[in-house]
Each structure stands twice: as C-alpha cells, then as structure tokens.
Amino acid sequence: MTNLEIAWIFSEIADLLELKEESSFKVRAYRKAAKTIKHLSDDLGSLWKKGKLTELPGIGKNLSDKIAELLSTGQCAFHQRLKEEVPVTLRELLAIPGLGSKSVRLIHERLHVNNMEELEAAAKEKKIRTLPGMGSKTELNILRSIEMLKQNAQSEVPIGVALPLANLFLNDLKRLPEVTDGAICGSLRRGKELVKDIDLLIATRNPDLVRQTVLKHPQVKDIITSGNEKSAVLTWLGVKVEVRTVSPDQFWSALHHLTGSKEHHERLRQRARSLGLKVNEYGIFPEGSEVSLEIKGEEDIYRATGVPYIPPELREDSGEWEAALENDLPRLLELEDIKGDLHLHTSWSDGIHSIEEMADAARRKGYEYIAITDHSRSLGIANGLSIERLQEQHALIKQMNSQSADLKILTGVEADILQDGRLDYPDEILEQCDVVIASIHTGFRQEMEKLTLRAEAALKNPYVHILAHPTGRILGRRKPYDIDLDRLFQLAKAEGKALEINSSIDRLDLNAALARRAAYEFEIPIVINTDAHDVSRLEEMAYGVTTARRGWLTKEQVVNTKSKLELDKFLKRRRIE
DNA sequence: GCCGTTTTCGGCCCGACTGTTTTCAGTCG
Numbered sequence: 001m002t003n004l005e006i007a008w009i010f011s012e013i014a015d016l017l018e019l020k021e022e023s024s025f026k027v028r029a030y031r032k033a034a035k036t037i038k039h040l041s042d043d044l045g046s047l048w049k050k051g052k053l054t055e056l057p058g059i060g061k062n063l064s065d066k067i068a069e070l071l072s073t074g075q076c077a078f079h080q081r082l083k084e085e086v087p088v089t090l091r092e093l094l095a096i097p098g099l100g101s102k103s104v105r106l107i108h109e110r111l112h113v114n115n116m117e118e119l120e121a122a123a124k125e126k127k128i129r130t131l132p133g134m135g136s137k138t139e140l141n142i143l144r145s146i147e148m149l150k151q152n153a154q155s156e157v158p159i160g161v162a163l164p165l166a167n168l169f170l171n172d173l174k175r176l177p178e179v180t181d182g183a184i185c186g187s188l189r190r191g192k193e194l195v196k197d198i199d200l201l202i203a204t205r206n207p208d209l210v211r212q213t214v215l216k217h218p219q220v221k222d223i224i225t226s227g228n229e230k231s232a233v234l235t236w237l238g239v240k241v242e243v244r245t246v247s248p249d250q251f252w253s254a255l256h257h258l259t260g261s262k263e264h265h266e267r268l269r270q271r272a273r274s275l276g277l278k279v280n281e282y283g284i285f286p287e288g289s290e291v292s293l294e295i296k297g298e299e300d301i302y303r304a305t306g307v308p309y310i311p312p313e314l315r316e317d318s319g320e321w322e323a324a325l326e327n328d329l330p331r332l333l334e335l336e337d338i339k340g341d342l343h344l345h346t347s348w349s350d351g352i353h354s355i356e357e358m359a360d361a362a363r364r365k366g367y368e369y370i371a372i373t374d375h376s377r378s379l380g381i382a383n384g385l386s387i388e389r390l391q392e393q394h395a396l397i398k399q400m401n402s403q404s405a406d407l408k409i410l411t412g413v414e415a416d417i418l419q420d421g422r423l424d425y426p427d428e429i430l431e432q433c434d435v436v437i438a439s440i441h442t443g444f445r446q447e448m449e450k451l452t453l454r455a456e457a458a459l460k461n462p463y464v465h466i467l468a469h470p471t472g473r474i475l476g477r478r479k480p481y482d483i484d485l486d487r488l489f490q491l492a493k494a495e496g497k498a499l500e501i502n503s504s505i506d507r508l509d510l511n512a513a514l515a516r517r518a519a520y521e522f523e524i525p526i527v528i529n530t531d532a533h534d535v536s537r538l539e540e541m542a543y544g545v546t547t548a549r550r551g552w553l554t555k556e557q558v559v560n561t562k563s564k565l566e567l568d569k570f571l572k573r574r575r576i577e
Numbered sequence: 578g579c580c581g582t583t584t585t586c587g588g589c590c591c592g593a594c595t596g597t598t599t600t601c602a603g604t605c606g
Contacts, residue, residue, distance in 0.1 A: 025589055029578035060579050098595080100604050133603080137596060186606090199606090227594050242606090244593095262590090262606065269590045274582085280591055 003037050003044050006070050009079055010034035010063075015091045016082040018101040019108075032058040037067075039318070041517070045071055089115035096145040098138070106131055120146050156194040157239050158475045160505025160543060163188060166198045169217065169241055176213060178206040180248040185258035191313045191546035193475065193508045197232075197240035201258050207245035214243045250282050252295045257281035263317035264310075271305050271321075279305075313549040332549045335542055337561040340369035342435055343414065343468060343500065343529030344538075348393055349374035350382035352534035355397065355409070361535035363407050368564050371410040371435040372397060376424035378416050379441060385413070387429055394432065408564055410434035410571075414468060416441055421457025423464070430463035434571060437500070439468035444481045452484040459491045465571055466527055467492065469502040469509040477506070485514065489522040498525040498559050501551075503544025504537070512550035519557045525570075527559040 014030035036058050037044065047053055048071055053064035070076050093104045093116060107113050110131055111122050119142065122128060128139040166184045174182040179202055183189070186199030202210050207229060214231050215223055224232040224240065232242045246254040257265070257280065269279050278285045283292025284304050295301060299309045307324040311332055314320040323329045344358055345351035351358075355372055362370045372393070375384040385393065394411045401409055412435035416424040423430060423438060430436050438458035444451070458464055470488065471480035492499055499518050502509050510518060510526075518524040528544040530537055548558065555561045559570060 023578080026578050028589080032579085058579065062578060098604065102603060133597060135597060141596095225594060230593065232594095257591090258606090260606080266590055273590080278591090282592095 001045075001070055001074055003040055006044060006067060007034045007038040009070065009076060010037065010066075012088065012091065013076075013079055013082060015094060016086045016088070018094075019086050019090055019105055020082075021101065021105060029058065029063070033063050087114045092116050093119055095149060096142060098141050098145070103134070103138075106133075116146065116149075156196055156476070157237070158505055159188065159191065159193050159195060159508075159546070160540070161237070162195045162198055162239060165219070165235065165237060165239060165241075166200065168219065169198070169214070169243070170200055172217065173200070173202050173210060173213060173243070176204070176206075176209055179204045179210065181251050183251075183255050185244075185255060186242075186260060189259045189312045190261065190315055191512075191550050193511060193547065197242060199258055200241065200243045201251070201255055202243060202245050203248040203251040203254075204245055205247065210243065210245050214241075246281070252297055253279075253283045253292070253301065254281045256298045256301050259312050259315065261316050264315035264320070267317055267321045268301075268305060271307075275305060277304060311549065313546065314552065316550075330552050330554050333545060333553050333555050333558055333561070335545045337555045337558070338367075338528065338541055338545065339562065339564075340367045340371075340560050340567070341530050341532070341538060341541065342371040342410070342412070342466065342527055342560055343373050343437055343502070343531045344370055345374055345414075345531070345533045346372055348372075348389065349379075349384055350533060355393075355400065357535055358532070358538075359400070359407055359409055361538050365538060367407060369408040369410060369567065371412040373412040373414040373435060373437050376413055376415045378418065378424045384416075384424070387425065390425070390429065391432070412436065414439055415464075417454050417458045419443055419454070421454040423458060423461055427461070427463055430461070433463070435466070436461075436464045437466045437468045438464045440472060440481065444472050444478075446482075448482040448484055451481050452487055455483060455488055456491055459488065459495050459497050464497060466498045466500055466529075468500045468529070468531070469507050470499050471509050471511075471514070473507070473509050473511075475506050475508065480509075489518055489524060492518070492524045493522045496525075498527045501526055501528045501544045501547055503528060503530045503540045503542075503547070504532075505540055505543055507531070508543060508547050510547075510551075512547050515548060515551035515553060519551065519553055525559050526553060526557055529560070 010030045011034040014027050014034065017030065018027045036056055044067060048068055053059055053067055066076050066078065090104055090108055093099055111127055113119050113122050123139050123142045126139065128134050128142060129136050166188055170182050170184060173179060181203040183201050185201050187195045188198055204210050211226060211231050214233060215226060219235045220233045221236045222234040224234055230242065230244050232240060234240055244258060272279045276287045283295060284301060285292055293304055302309050308327060308329060310320050310324055310329065341362065346355050346358055347353060359370065375382040377384045377386050390413060397409050397411050412433050414437045415430065417438050417440050418424060440454065455467065459467060471483065473480040499510060501515055515526055519526050528548055530540045532538045562570060
C-alpha cells in the first residue's frame with residue numbers, strides 16, 4: 001500500500017468523523033496526518049520497519065498503529081466501521097460551498113439524502129427549506145453549486161494567467177481616491193504555480209468606494225459575496241477575485257494574514273501564544289491588551305515572535321519554521337541575480353524574432369549573456385536546423401559578437417533526444433556549440449523504462465550541458481512523462497549536468513518541490529530559462545525565479561547567476577569531462 | 578488524536594460573511 005493510498009484513507013476518515021460530529025480536534029489530527037503522509041518523500045513501509053513512524057509530526061501511537069495495520073493487512077478496522085456508520089457518498093456533498101458537516105448531517109438525517117443526486121432532487125422539490133436554519137437561499141445556493149460542479153471539474157488557473165488579472169484589478173483599485181496602498185496576497189503572492197483564486201488587499205479610508213468599484217469592474221461576471229470589509233466576485237475568466245479592505249494602519253498585519261498559508265499561520269500563532277501574544281489580521285496584541293505592537297512591515301511580525309523574516313514563497317509549513325528557529329533560512333535567489341537566459345528560440349526555427357531582436361531585448365534587461373538554442377533538425381514541425389543552417393547561424397553569431405562586446409551571445413542548440421536515446425546531431429557538431437540543451441519532444445507516452453533510458457543516454461553525452469523541462473508536464477493539459485526522476489537525478493549529479501526550471505507559464509518544469517530535491521538532496525546545478533520564442537516572453541523569467549524561490553533555491557545553486565567568466569568555466573568543464 | 582521551555586492533562590488560530598434569525602450557528606479561508 002502506497003503513501004498516497006494511506007493519505008487518502010486518513011483523509012476519508014477525517015471527513016467521516018466530521019460527518020459524525022466527532023471532536024474537531026480529532027478530525028484535524030487525521031487531516032494533518034494525511035497531509036504529512038502525502039508530502040512525505042520516504043516510503044511509509046520502510047519507516048514502519050525501522051520503527052520511526054511516530055517520529056513524523058502529528059503521528060502518535062494511535063495513528064502509527066493504524067498505518068501499521070494498513071500496511072500489513074491492507075485494511076483498517078476503524079475505517080471499515082466508520083464506513084458502515086456513515087455513507088461515504090455523503091463526502092461529495094462537502095464539496096458544495098456553504099455546506100459543511102453540520103448541514104450535510106442534518107440533510108442526511110431528516111431527508112434521507114445520501115448523495116449528490118438525491119440532494120439535487122431534494123432541493124428541486126423544495127424540501128431543503130423545510131429544515132431548521134435553512135431557507136430558500138440555501139436551497140438555491142445548493143442548486144447553483146451543483147450546476148457549477150458539473151460544469152467545471154478543474155478550477156485552478158496557472159500563475160501566468162492569474163497574475164496579470166490580479167494586477168488589472170489592483171492597478172484600478174490603487175488609483176481610487178483615499179486608497180493608500182494595495183497588494184496581491186494569498187497563494188498568488190506565495191508564488192504557487194496554480195491558484196484557486198486571487199486575493200487582493202486594499203488599504204483605504206473609504207472601503208465603500210472600493211467595494212462599489214470591485215462589484216462594477218468590467219471583468220466581473222457574478223457577485224459572490226459583498227460585505228463591509230470583504231467582497232468576492234467571479235470574473236469572466238472563471239477566476240474568483242476576493243478583495244479585502246483595511247484601514248491604512250492595519251495594512252501590514254492584514255497583508256501578512258492574507259498571504260497565508262493557513263498552516264504557516266497556525267505555527268505563527270502557536271508560537272506567538274507561547275510568548276504571550278495574540279496575532280490576527282489587525283495586529284499583534286500582548287495578552288490582555290487592546291493595543292497592537294507597532295508594525296511597519298512584515299519583518300516586525302516575525303521579529304515579535306523571535307525569528308527572522310520568512311519570505312512569502314516559503315510560507316507553507318514545509319520546514320521554514322524549523323529553519324527560522326535555527327536561524328538557518330536560505331538567502332533566496334532574486335530576479336536581479338539572473339545574468340542571462342540560456343534557452344531562446346529565434347525565427348531560424350519556430351521563434352518569432354531574429355537573433356538581433358532577441359539580443360536587443362536581452363540587452364534592455366541588462367543581461368550579460370544569452371544562448372541561442374533553436375530546435376534541432378528532426379523537429380521538422382518547428383523548422384529545426386539542418387547542420388548547414390546551424391553552422392551558418394553560428395558564423396552569424398560569431399560576427400555579431402565581434403561587433404558588440406556588451407552582450408555575449410552563446411551559440412547553442414536544443415537537441416532532440418531521439419527514440420533510441422541518441423541526440424539529433426553527431427557529437428562533432430554538438431562539440432561546436434557553446435551550450436547544448438537536450439530535451440524530449442516526441443514519444444513522451446512511452447513506458448517509464450524506455451523514457452528513462454533515453455534521458456539517461458542524453459545525460460551521459462559529454463557535450464550536453466542541460467536537460468530541459470525534465471518532466472515534460474504542461475500545466476492543466478499534459479501530465480509529467482512517466483519517467484524515473486530518482487535515476488535522472490542520480491545521473492545528473494554524477495555527470496555534473498544542470499537541470500532546467502523552464503519558466504514558460506505553461507510549463508514551470510521542474511516544479512518547486514522537484515527543484516528543491518534536485519538542488520538540496522542531489523546538489524544538482526539548476527538553470528532557469530524562459531524557452532522564449534519571442535521577445536515579450538523573456539519576461540517569464542520572473543515565474544521561473546518565483547518557482548525557484550518556492551524551491552528554497554539560493555543564487556549559488558543557479559547556473560545563470562554566474563558571471564560570464566564563471567559560466568564559461570562551467571560550460572567548458574563539462575565538455576572536457 | 579497529538580503534544581509538551583505553562584509537559585502526561587488540557588489545550589488545540591482567529592475572525593468575517595451569510596442566512597437565518599431577532600442574537601447566532603455554520604462555514605470559510
């Protein structure tokens with residue numbers, strides 16, 4: 001039985017306990033354990049054999065026994081018993097916004113509703129409004145929500161879609177009179193690659209004006225809630241936008257509060273409480289006091305609890321508190337640290353702009369170097385370069401470099417990894433390139449062993465420097481390749497090859513968690529590239545850097561923060577080996 | 578059900594919004 005299966009069972013137990021209205025703390029204990037197990041990198045089975053289950057946070061005697069039971073028998077008696085007492089199909093009703101365990105239980109007991117279909121029928125027959133505490137609005141909400149759930153199963157949007165939309169709202173709201181400040185918060189500020197909604201905070205003395213503006217905004221399709229301090233709307237893009245207003249003196253504590261994550265805050269409040277402080281969105285209050293400590297920035301909130309500032313990207317309760325308490329937080333990579341982009345396409349293959357145009361755009365960004373890495377010959381659909389055209393391109397780049405010294409243009413190629421693991425050009429051609437990127441563009445539905453062998457063969461090629469978009473996933477559209485990443489990471493480490501964080505808004509591959517593993521567990525150098533096919537997409541470097549920051553990466557772990565000279569050493573060293 | 582620099586019991590984060598009420602419970606983030 002896998003970690004994930006056990007996590008699912010614990011999560012189901014939590015829901016069933018909640019529906020039974022058992023202690024919310026017990027429910028929380030199961031939820032927390034499910035989350036811990038889901039994100040665990042070690043196998044539960046081996047931890048069990050070593051007797052180390054109770055060393056996991058939130059796993060005590062009882063839960064470790066249940067894990068052992070599941071691992072040895074494949075079942076858990078407690079879970080089975082719960083399923084007999086509570087219909088599992090009631091769980092799906094919890095997905096309806098506005099319905100929690102209390103309401104679901106009430107509906108189940110009084111109306112004998114067991115699943116979503118029966119709920120819909122009961123609502124249509126106007127039976128819901130006969131229950132105590134429920135009226136016609138609740139009934140309507142249920143019907144509307146079921147309709148929505150039927151329509152869109154997946155409701156997360158990529159950061160690259162959410163961020164521009166968030167800025168559109170933010171810029172409009174910040175221009176209003178009496179608005180002193182505004183910011184993006186929530187998971188978007190933490191840099192998550194997919195977000196469920198957009199959270200905005202506005203500091204103002206006129207919250208009513210802000211609310212009216214939000215509700216009337218041209219992007220708004222539907223109003224979800226509208227209160228004195230908080231409004232929520234559904235945009236035409238299907239993304240929910242929540243706007244919270246606070247008075248200007250509460251801006252920083254509210255910004256911190258709304259940035260989350262929930263789990264990070266729970267730890268903060270626990271710690272604050274142990275120091276005799278209460279933390280909420282309005283400030284930090286010494287026990288019994290109505291007056292907040294002075295807060296002039298988020299730093300002050302952490303300082304009050306005796307730890308250094310924790311950047312938003314780390315606020316996931318994934319080790320940042322432990323690191324902060326040890327004063328061992330990483331000094332995260334900044335966008336300004338990036339000195340160049342090593343994966344660019346031009347009109348020579350399937351890009352839009354010429355080498356000159358891409359180079360000019362890079363100069364405007366203050367880069368020291370770029371690599372032109374057009375597609376290789378077998379990728380006909382992308383107008384891949386023949387050997388002759390590649391050499392012609394190299395000659396042109398050499399000439400351009402001789403005419404201008406401010407930006408070094410490296411010659412390169414994004415070489416396809418062919419079906420048998422060979423690269424798309426012979427070694428003597430690859431040797432002539434300053435930068436060789438290897439990537440899989442075909443046959444990504446092959447079985448794991450074959451795909452892994454292909455990527456391994458590429459990593460073993462002495463002229464390859466970088467493996468691009470290593471998992472091949474496309475956000476919301478294509479799952480990662482079925483590839484053995486542990487083997488790739490081992491080999492990349494042994495061969496001294498770099499792995500890419502591809503910043504393109506629909507890739508972000510490696511993702512934050514994998515980049516963190518590659519860099520910390522395997523000490524693999526990471527390179528952050530845009531894979532831009534036109535000048536505007538050079539700006540997507542920001543998304544790659546955010547992803548790297550969420551993966552705890554420092555400047556030292558990232559190849560393209562190196563100076564021209566240092567980069568040259570890195571590229572040459574690989575080739576000599 | 579877990580946990581401990583207030584330690585083996587008694588806590589466990591905190592507040593806003595909605596819908597239904599006439600002061601609040603349930604839900605959500």
